Amino acid sequence: QVQLVESGGGLVQPGGSLRLSCAASRSIASINGMGWYRQAPGKQRELVATITSGDPTYYADSVKGRFTISGDDAKNTVYLQMNSLKPEDTAVYYCHALFLFRSYWGQGTQVTVSS
Numbered sequence: 001q002v003q004l005v006e007s008g009g010g011l012v013q014p015g016g017s018l019r020l021s022c023a024a025s026r027s028i029a030s031i032n033g034m035g036w037y038r039q040a041p042g043k044q045r046e047l048v049a050t051i052t053s054g055d056p057t058y059y060a061d062s063v064k065g066r067f068t069i070s071g072d073d074a075k076n077t078v079y080l081q082m083n084s085l086k087p088e089d090t091a092v093y094y095c096h097a098l099f100l101f102r103s104y105w106g107q108g109t110q111v112t113v114s115s
Contacts, residue, residue, distance in 0.1 A: 002026055003097045009109030012085055016113070022095030022106060023066045024070070029073050032098045033057070036069065036089035037081045038111075043063040051078060062079040062088075 003025035007028070012018050018038065028034060035050035050058040054070050080094065083090040091112050095106040096097040 002031065002097045002099045004097055004104055004106035005091065006106040007093050007101040009093060009111045011112045011114065013115050014086060014113055016085050017081070017083045018085065018111060020076045020082065020093055020095075020109060020111070022080075024076045024078070024097060026076065027073065028071050028076050028101075029053075029077060030099075032100075034071070034078045034095070034097045036078075037094045037096055038089075039094070039108075040088075040091040043091075048093070049080060082111070085111075087113045089113050 005023045006020060008018060008020040033050055033052045036048040037045050038048050039045040048060050048063055049067055051069045051071055054071055066084045071078045092108040092110050094108045097104045
């Protein structure tokens, strides 16, 4: 099993930055793949970015060039650095892990981009 705990969300002005953290209960090197999803009010959950074996493997077109996913094996933590934030980035952000063919989710962290 994998437990995931997100942190780092909050209220930020347009153009600002936030860094989300996802702490895993086991070595992230042992996890097949990890990623970040987000869900805005009234919308479906969408994939934002993924990382596998320490390398980013996917970014949604809407965040390319602004968001960066990374991992720290020593801390069992995956990060999502979000720069140049826009109001349309407002959503609950969820950490996801795929481990032994099972999906695991964190509880989510709210990101609100507003002036």
